[in-house]
Amino acid sequence: MPRVRRILVKSSAGSYEVVCGEGVLTRFAAELARLGKFSSVQVATSTRAWAAVGKQVLLGLRGLNPHVHKFNDREAAKNLRSVEAIARSLVRAGADRRAVLIAVGGGVVGDVAGFAAASYLRGIALVQVPTTLVAQTDSAIGGKTGVNLPAGKNLVGAFYPPKLVMVDTAVLKSLPQREFRGGLAEVIKYGVIADAKLFAFLENNFERGLDRDARALEYLITRSAEIKAQVVSKDERESGLREILNFGHTFGHALESVTDYRKYQHGEAVAWGMMAAALYGHEIGVTPASDASRIISLVRRMGKLPEWPQATPRKLIELMGSDKKTRAGKLRFVLAQKVGKAATYEAGDLRKLELVLRMTPRVAETEPVLHE
Numbered sequence: 001m002p003r004v005r006r007i008l009v010k011s012s013a014g015s016y017e018v019v020c021g022e023g024v025l026t027r028f029a030a031e032l033a034r035l036g037k038f039s040s041v042q043v044a045t046s047t048r049a050w051a052a053v054g055k056q057v058l059l060g061l062r063g064l065n066p067h068v069h070k071f072n073d074r075e076a077a078k079n080l081r082s083v084e085a086i087a088r089s090l091v092r093a094g095a096d097r098r099a100v101l102i103a104v105g106g107g108v109v110g111d112v113a114g115f116a117a118a119s120y121l122r123g124i125a126l127v128q129v130p131t132t133l134v135a136q137t138d139s140a141i142g143g144k145t146g147v148n149l150p151a152g153k154n155l156v157g158a159f160y161p162p163k164l165v166m167v168d169t170a171v172l173k174s175l176p177q178r179e180f181r182g183g184l185a186e187v188i189k190y191g192v193i194a195d196a197k198l199f200a201f202l203e204n205n206f207e208r209g210l211d212r213d214a215r216a217l218e219y220l221i222t223r224s225a226e227i228k229a230q231v232v233s234k235d236e237r238e239s240g241l242r243e244i245l246n247f248g249h250t251f252g253h254a255l256e257s258v259t260d261y262r263k264y265q266h267g268e269a270v271a272w273g274m275m276a277a278a279l280y281g282h283e284i285g286v287t288p289a290s291d292a293s294r295i296i297s298l299v300r301r302m303g304k305l306p307e308w309p310q311a312t313p314r315k316l317i318e319l320m321g322s323d324k325k326t327r328a329g330k331l332r333f334v335l336a337q338k339v340g341k342a343a344t345y346e347a348g349d350l351r352k353l354e355l356v357l358r359m360t361p362r363v364a365e366t367e368p369v370l371h372e
Helices: 024-033 047-060 080-092 107-122 133-139 169-174 177-194 196-210 214-234 241-246 249-258 266-283 289-300 313-320 350-363
Strands: 005-009 016-021 041-045 067-070 100-105 125-130 144-149 152-159 164-168 332-338 341-346
Touching: 005 214, 016 024, 016 214, 024 047, 024 125, 024 164, 041 047, 041 107, 047 067, 047 100, 047 169, 067 080, 080 107, 080 144, 100 107, 107 125, 107 133, 107 144, 107 152, 125 133, 133 169, 133 177, 133 214, 133 266, 152 249, 164 169, 169 214, 177 196, 177 214, 177 241, 177 266, 177 289, 177 332, 177 341, 196 214, 196 289, 214 241, 241 249, 241 332, 241 341, 249 266, 249 313, 249 332, 266 289, 266 332, 266 350, 289 332, 313 350
Parallel strands: 016 164, 041 067, 041 100, 100 125, 125 164
Antiparallel strands: 005 016, 144 152, 332 341
Protein backbone atom coordinates (compact mmCIF):
# COMPACT_ATOMS: atom_id res chain seq x y z
CA MET A 1 0.00 0.00 0.00
CA PRO A 2 1.27 3.51 -0.77
CA ARG A 3 2.44 5.74 2.06
CA VAL A 4 -0.28 8.35 2.50
CA ARG A 5 -0.13 11.83 3.97
CA ARG A 6 -3.43 13.52 4.80
CA ILE A 7 -3.52 17.31 4.97
CA LEU A 8 -6.67 18.97 6.29
CA VAL A 9 -8.00 22.14 4.66
CA LYS A 10 -10.67 24.12 6.50
CA SER A 11 -13.45 25.74 4.47
CA SER A 12 -16.75 27.48 5.14
CA ALA A 13 -18.37 24.77 3.04
CA GLY A 14 -16.78 22.03 5.16
CA SER A 15 -13.27 20.73 5.65
CA TYR A 16 -11.65 18.47 3.05
CA GLU A 17 -8.48 16.46 2.75
CA VAL A 18 -5.50 16.55 0.46
CA VAL A 19 -4.48 12.89 0.17
CA CYS A 20 -0.84 12.90 -0.86
CA GLY A 21 1.64 10.15 -1.70
CA GLU A 22 3.19 8.05 -4.44
CA GLY A 23 0.56 5.72 -5.91
CA VAL A 24 -2.47 7.04 -3.99
CA LEU A 25 -4.64 6.82 -7.12
CA THR A 26 -4.76 3.06 -6.57
CA ARG A 27 -7.10 3.78 -3.64
CA PHE A 28 -9.21 6.37 -5.46
CA ALA A 29 -12.51 4.45 -5.34
CA ALA A 30 -12.16 3.89 -1.59
CA GLU A 31 -11.40 7.59 -0.99
CA LEU A 32 -14.40 8.58 -3.09
CA ALA A 33 -16.64 6.19 -1.15
CA ARG A 34 -15.70 7.98 2.08
CA LEU A 35 -17.45 11.08 0.71
CA GLY A 36 -20.79 9.29 0.25
CA LYS A 37 -22.78 7.99 -2.71
CA PHE A 38 -22.97 9.81 -6.04
CA SER A 39 -25.51 9.29 -8.80
CA SER A 40 -22.75 9.32 -11.43
CA VAL A 41 -19.03 9.92 -11.75
CA GLN A 42 -18.00 12.52 -14.32
CA VAL A 43 -14.39 13.25 -15.28
CA ALA A 44 -13.29 16.53 -16.89
CA THR A 45 -9.81 16.37 -18.41
CA SER A 46 -7.76 17.22 -21.48
CA THR A 47 -6.62 14.89 -24.24
CA ARG A 48 -3.03 15.41 -23.17
CA ALA A 49 -3.60 14.78 -19.45
CA TRP A 50 -5.80 11.76 -20.09
CA ALA A 51 -3.21 10.18 -22.39
CA ALA A 52 -0.67 10.48 -19.57
CA VAL A 53 -2.71 9.34 -16.55
CA GLY A 54 -6.08 8.11 -17.79
CA LYS A 55 -5.28 4.43 -17.29
CA GLN A 56 -4.22 5.04 -13.70
CA VAL A 57 -7.38 7.02 -12.98
CA LEU A 58 -9.64 4.37 -14.51
CA LEU A 59 -7.90 1.63 -12.53
CA GLY A 60 -8.41 3.65 -9.36
CA LEU A 61 -12.09 4.16 -10.21
CA ARG A 62 -12.71 0.55 -11.28
CA GLY A 63 -16.35 -0.38 -11.06
CA LEU A 64 -17.62 3.21 -11.09
CA ASN A 65 -18.01 3.61 -14.89
CA PRO A 66 -17.01 7.29 -15.16
CA HIS A 67 -18.07 9.50 -18.07
CA VAL A 68 -15.02 11.28 -19.49
CA HIS A 69 -15.31 14.82 -20.90
CA LYS A 70 -12.25 16.25 -22.67
CA PHE A 71 -11.46 19.86 -23.49
CA ASN A 72 -8.48 22.00 -24.51
CA ASP A 73 -6.14 22.75 -21.60
CA ARG A 74 -4.07 25.50 -23.23
CA GLU A 75 -4.00 28.72 -21.20
CA ALA A 76 -5.48 30.49 -24.24
CA ALA A 77 -8.54 28.20 -23.95
CA LYS A 78 -9.11 28.98 -20.27
CA ASN A 79 -12.30 30.89 -20.95
CA LEU A 80 -16.08 30.82 -20.58
CA ARG A 81 -16.48 28.88 -23.83
CA SER A 82 -14.68 25.93 -22.25
CA VAL A 83 -16.94 26.10 -19.18
CA GLU A 84 -19.99 26.05 -21.42
CA ALA A 85 -18.61 23.11 -23.40
CA ILE A 86 -18.18 21.07 -20.22
CA ALA A 87 -21.68 21.98 -19.02
CA ARG A 88 -23.22 20.92 -22.32
CA SER A 89 -21.32 17.64 -22.20
CA LEU A 90 -22.53 17.02 -18.64
CA VAL A 91 -26.12 17.53 -19.76
CA ARG A 92 -25.65 14.98 -22.54
CA ALA A 93 -24.21 12.53 -20.01
CA GLY A 94 -27.28 12.93 -17.79
CA ALA A 95 -25.38 14.41 -14.83
CA ASP A 96 -27.71 15.55 -12.06
CA ARG A 97 -27.15 17.42 -8.80
CA ARG A 98 -25.88 14.31 -7.03
CA ALA A 99 -23.12 13.73 -9.58
CA VAL A 100 -19.45 14.26 -8.79
CA LEU A 101 -17.13 16.00 -11.23
CA ILE A 102 -13.46 14.93 -11.06
CA ALA A 103 -10.95 17.36 -12.57
CA VAL A 104 -7.93 15.43 -13.91
CA GLY A 105 -5.09 17.58 -15.20
CA GLY A 106 -3.02 20.66 -14.56
CA GLY A 107 -3.99 24.13 -13.38
CA VAL A 108 -6.11 25.02 -16.40
CA VAL A 109 -8.16 21.82 -16.09
CA GLY A 110 -8.63 22.37 -12.36
CA ASP A 111 -9.67 26.00 -12.75
CA VAL A 112 -12.05 25.45 -15.67
CA ALA A 113 -13.59 22.21 -14.43
CA GLY A 114 -13.84 23.67 -10.94
CA PHE A 115 -15.79 26.65 -12.23
CA ALA A 116 -17.99 24.32 -14.28
CA ALA A 117 -18.72 22.30 -11.12
CA ALA A 118 -19.54 25.50 -9.22
CA SER A 119 -21.93 26.62 -11.96
CA TYR A 120 -23.56 23.43 -13.23
CA LEU A 121 -27.00 23.06 -11.65
CA ARG A 122 -25.80 25.75 -9.20
CA GLY A 123 -23.11 23.43 -7.86
CA ILE A 124 -22.19 19.75 -7.89
CA ALA A 125 -19.50 17.90 -5.92
CA LEU A 126 -15.93 18.51 -7.10
CA VAL A 127 -12.80 16.37 -6.69
CA GLN A 128 -9.39 17.55 -7.85
CA VAL A 129 -6.75 15.18 -9.27
CA PRO A 130 -3.82 17.47 -10.13
CA THR A 131 -1.28 16.00 -12.55
CA THR A 132 1.32 18.79 -12.73
CA LEU A 133 3.69 20.12 -10.09
CA VAL A 134 2.02 23.57 -10.19
CA ALA A 135 -1.40 22.04 -9.59
CA GLN A 136 -0.26 19.57 -6.93
CA THR A 137 1.45 22.22 -4.84
CA ASP A 138 -0.80 25.19 -5.51
CA SER A 139 -3.80 25.57 -7.78
CA ALA A 140 -5.74 22.41 -6.85
CA ILE A 141 -5.78 23.36 -3.15
CA GLY A 142 -7.85 26.22 -1.80
CA GLY A 143 -11.04 26.32 -3.83
CA LYS A 144 -10.25 29.11 -6.28
CA THR A 145 -11.71 28.42 -9.70
CA GLY A 146 -12.04 30.67 -12.72
CA VAL A 147 -11.25 31.63 -16.27
CA ASN A 148 -9.57 34.47 -18.11
CA LEU A 149 -11.00 37.42 -20.00
CA PRO A 150 -9.11 39.36 -22.70
CA ALA A 151 -8.64 42.12 -20.09
CA GLY A 152 -6.85 39.87 -17.62
CA LYS A 153 -6.31 36.54 -15.90
CA ASN A 154 -8.84 34.82 -13.62
CA LEU A 155 -11.31 37.72 -13.72
CA VAL A 156 -14.39 35.44 -13.74
CA GLY A 157 -14.71 32.61 -11.27
CA ALA A 158 -15.87 31.39 -7.89
CA PHE A 159 -14.55 30.24 -4.55
CA TYR A 160 -15.65 26.62 -4.68
CA PRO A 161 -13.77 24.15 -2.50
CA PRO A 162 -13.44 20.54 -3.61
CA LYS A 163 -14.58 17.59 -1.52
CA LEU A 164 -11.20 15.90 -1.95
CA VAL A 165 -7.80 16.46 -3.57
CA MET A 166 -5.83 13.39 -4.69
CA VAL A 167 -2.11 14.21 -5.10
CA ASP A 168 -0.32 11.20 -6.60
CA THR A 169 3.34 12.11 -6.99
CA ALA A 170 3.86 9.12 -9.29
CA VAL A 171 2.03 10.87 -12.14
CA LEU A 172 4.79 13.48 -12.31
CA LYS A 173 7.10 10.89 -13.90
CA SER A 174 5.36 11.46 -17.23
CA LEU A 175 5.32 15.27 -16.97
CA PRO A 176 7.42 17.02 -19.65
CA GLN A 177 10.56 18.57 -18.21
CA ARG A 178 9.55 22.12 -19.14
CA GLU A 179 6.28 21.84 -17.20
CA PHE A 180 7.98 20.18 -14.25
CA ARG A 181 10.70 22.81 -14.10
CA GLY A 182 8.11 25.59 -14.26
CA GLY A 183 6.28 24.01 -11.36
CA LEU A 184 9.33 24.45 -9.15
CA ALA A 185 8.65 28.20 -9.29
CA GLU A 186 5.59 27.72 -7.10
CA VAL A 187 7.63 25.66 -4.63
CA ILE A 188 10.25 28.43 -4.48
CA LYS A 189 7.40 30.85 -3.80
CA TYR A 190 6.34 28.94 -0.70
CA GLY A 191 9.85 29.14 0.68
CA VAL A 192 9.97 32.90 0.07
CA ILE A 193 6.62 33.71 1.65
CA ALA A 194 6.38 31.28 4.55
CA ASP A 195 9.24 28.86 5.18
CA ALA A 196 12.93 29.79 5.28
CA LYS A 197 13.82 26.13 5.94
CA LEU A 198 12.06 25.04 2.75
CA PHE A 199 13.93 27.75 0.86
CA ALA A 200 17.26 26.58 2.30
CA PHE A 201 16.41 22.97 1.38
CA LEU A 202 15.86 24.11 -2.20
CA GLU A 203 19.18 25.97 -2.21
CA ASN A 204 20.97 22.83 -1.04
CA ASN A 205 18.99 20.24 -3.04
CA PHE A 206 17.73 21.99 -6.17
CA GLU A 207 19.29 19.48 -8.57
CA ARG A 208 17.63 16.62 -6.67
CA GLY A 209 14.33 18.36 -7.24
CA LEU A 210 15.02 18.85 -10.94
CA ASP A 211 15.96 15.18 -11.23
CA ARG A 212 12.63 14.24 -9.57
CA ASP A 213 14.30 12.42 -6.71
CA ALA A 214 11.43 10.66 -4.92
CA ARG A 215 12.34 11.67 -1.37
CA ALA A 216 13.05 15.27 -2.32
CA LEU A 217 9.77 15.50 -4.24
CA GLU A 218 7.79 14.02 -1.37
CA TYR A 219 9.12 16.70 0.97
CA LEU A 220 8.73 19.59 -1.49
CA ILE A 221 5.17 18.68 -2.47
CA THR A 222 3.83 17.85 0.97
CA ARG A 223 5.44 20.91 2.58
CA SER A 224 4.08 23.19 -0.15
CA ALA A 225 0.62 21.65 0.23
CA GLU A 226 0.80 22.11 4.01
CA ILE A 227 1.63 25.80 3.64
CA LYS A 228 -1.15 26.34 1.12
CA ALA A 229 -3.61 24.51 3.39
CA GLN A 230 -2.60 26.59 6.42
CA VAL A 231 -2.95 29.88 4.55
CA VAL A 232 -6.29 29.19 2.86
CA SER A 233 -7.75 27.70 6.05
CA LYS A 234 -7.13 31.05 7.76
CA ASP A 235 -8.23 33.21 4.80
CA GLU A 236 -10.47 31.31 2.40
CA ARG A 237 -11.60 34.29 0.31
CA GLU A 238 -8.38 36.24 -0.03
CA SER A 239 -9.37 39.08 2.27
CA GLY A 240 -5.89 39.41 3.75
CA LEU A 241 -3.31 36.73 4.50
CA ARG A 242 -4.05 34.66 1.38
CA GLU A 243 -2.71 37.47 -0.80
CA ILE A 244 0.83 36.36 0.06
CA LEU A 245 0.28 33.35 -2.22
CA ASN A 246 0.45 35.80 -5.12
CA PHE A 247 4.14 36.59 -4.69
CA GLY A 248 5.47 37.14 -8.22
CA HIS A 249 2.02 36.69 -9.73
CA THR A 250 1.10 40.34 -10.38
CA PHE A 251 4.15 40.64 -12.61
CA GLY A 252 3.70 37.13 -14.01
CA HIS A 253 0.04 37.58 -14.92
CA ALA A 254 0.91 40.76 -16.86
CA LEU A 255 3.53 38.83 -18.83
CA GLU A 256 1.01 36.11 -19.64
CA SER A 257 -1.64 38.63 -20.65
CA VAL A 258 0.60 40.75 -22.88
CA THR A 259 1.63 37.61 -24.79
CA ASP A 260 -1.97 36.32 -25.14
CA TYR A 261 -1.23 33.39 -22.80
CA ARG A 262 0.78 31.67 -25.54
CA LYS A 263 4.44 32.25 -24.67
CA TYR A 264 4.89 31.11 -21.07
CA GLN A 265 4.05 28.16 -18.93
CA HIS A 266 2.40 29.64 -15.83
CA GLY A 267 5.39 28.74 -13.67
CA GLU A 268 7.76 30.42 -16.09
CA ALA A 269 5.83 33.68 -15.89
CA VAL A 270 5.81 33.39 -12.08
CA ALA A 271 9.57 32.80 -12.12
CA TRP A 272 10.10 36.07 -14.00
CA GLY A 273 7.59 37.69 -11.64
CA MET A 274 9.44 36.57 -8.52
CA MET A 275 12.69 38.04 -9.79
CA ALA A 276 10.89 41.29 -10.59
CA ALA A 277 9.25 41.28 -7.15
CA ALA A 278 12.63 40.71 -5.46
CA LEU A 279 14.13 43.64 -7.38
CA TYR A 280 11.13 45.89 -6.73
CA GLY A 281 11.11 44.98 -3.04
CA HIS A 282 14.78 45.90 -2.81
CA GLU A 283 14.27 49.11 -4.79
CA ILE A 284 11.61 50.44 -2.40
CA GLY A 285 13.40 49.33 0.75
CA VAL A 286 11.31 46.29 1.70
CA THR A 287 13.56 43.38 0.69
CA PRO A 288 17.15 43.31 1.99
CA ALA A 289 19.81 42.97 -0.71
CA SER A 290 20.99 39.58 0.57
CA ASP A 291 17.47 38.13 0.47
CA ALA A 292 16.71 39.59 -2.97
CA SER A 293 19.94 38.08 -4.28
CA ARG A 294 19.10 34.67 -2.81
CA ILE A 295 15.64 34.72 -4.41
CA ILE A 296 16.98 35.71 -7.82
CA SER A 297 19.85 33.20 -7.65
CA LEU A 298 17.51 30.32 -6.82
CA VAL A 299 15.05 31.20 -9.57
CA ARG A 300 17.91 31.39 -12.07
CA ARG A 301 18.76 27.77 -11.26
CA MET A 302 15.51 26.75 -12.95
CA GLY A 303 17.34 27.33 -16.23
CA LYS A 304 16.71 29.56 -19.21
CA LEU A 305 13.21 31.03 -19.32
CA PRO A 306 11.32 32.21 -22.43
CA GLU A 307 12.49 35.74 -23.16
CA TRP A 308 10.94 38.80 -21.57
CA PRO A 309 8.23 40.16 -23.92
CA GLN A 310 8.71 43.10 -26.25
CA ALA A 311 6.36 45.30 -24.25
CA THR A 312 6.90 48.70 -22.70
CA PRO A 313 6.89 49.07 -18.91
CA ARG A 314 3.86 51.34 -19.29
CA LYS A 315 1.93 48.59 -21.08
CA LEU A 316 2.80 46.04 -18.40
CA ILE A 317 1.78 48.46 -15.65
CA GLU A 318 -1.52 49.06 -17.45
CA LEU A 319 -2.18 45.31 -17.49
CA MET A 320 -1.29 45.07 -13.81
CA GLY A 321 -4.16 47.49 -13.17
CA SER A 322 -6.63 44.63 -13.69
CA ASP A 323 -4.95 42.52 -11.00
CA LYS A 324 -7.40 41.41 -8.31
CA LYS A 325 -5.24 42.95 -5.55
CA THR A 326 -5.66 46.45 -7.01
CA ARG A 327 -7.63 48.74 -4.68
CA ALA A 328 -9.16 52.06 -5.79
CA GLY A 329 -6.86 52.09 -8.81
CA LYS A 330 -3.73 51.59 -6.70
CA LEU A 331 -1.40 48.75 -7.63
CA ARG A 332 -0.47 46.41 -4.78
CA PHE A 333 2.34 43.86 -4.73
CA VAL A 334 3.29 40.96 -2.49
CA LEU A 335 6.91 41.55 -1.48
CA ALA A 336 9.37 39.64 0.68
CA GLN A 337 10.36 41.29 3.93
CA LYS A 338 12.94 38.52 4.15
CA VAL A 339 13.17 34.94 2.96
CA GLY A 340 10.32 33.19 4.78
CA LYS A 341 8.08 36.22 5.31
CA ALA A 342 6.00 38.33 2.90
CA ALA A 343 3.29 40.98 2.94
CA THR A 344 1.31 43.17 0.53
CA TYR A 345 2.45 46.72 -0.25
CA GLU A 346 0.85 49.51 -2.23
CA ALA A 347 2.89 50.81 -5.16
CA GLY A 348 4.03 54.38 -4.66
CA ASP A 349 6.37 56.01 -7.17
CA LEU A 350 5.65 54.26 -10.47
CA ARG A 351 8.99 55.43 -11.82
CA LYS A 352 10.70 52.86 -9.62
CA LEU A 353 8.35 50.20 -10.92
CA GLU A 354 9.18 51.17 -14.50
CA LEU A 355 12.87 50.98 -13.65
CA VAL A 356 12.48 47.46 -12.29
CA LEU A 357 10.57 46.37 -15.39
CA ARG A 358 13.52 47.53 -17.48
CA MET A 359 16.06 45.88 -15.16
CA THR A 360 14.44 42.46 -14.79
CA PRO A 361 15.20 41.11 -18.31
CA ARG A 362 18.91 41.68 -17.64
CA VAL A 363 18.76 39.57 -14.49
CA ALA A 364 18.61 36.42 -16.60
CA GLU A 365 21.91 37.33 -18.24
CA THR A 366 24.01 38.57 -15.33
CA GLU A 367 23.87 38.15 -11.56
CA PRO A 368 22.63 41.44 -10.08
CA VAL A 369 24.84 43.42 -7.72
CA LEU A 370 22.55 44.79 -5.00
CA HIS A 371 23.60 47.16 -2.25
CA GLU A 372 22.02 47.67 1.15
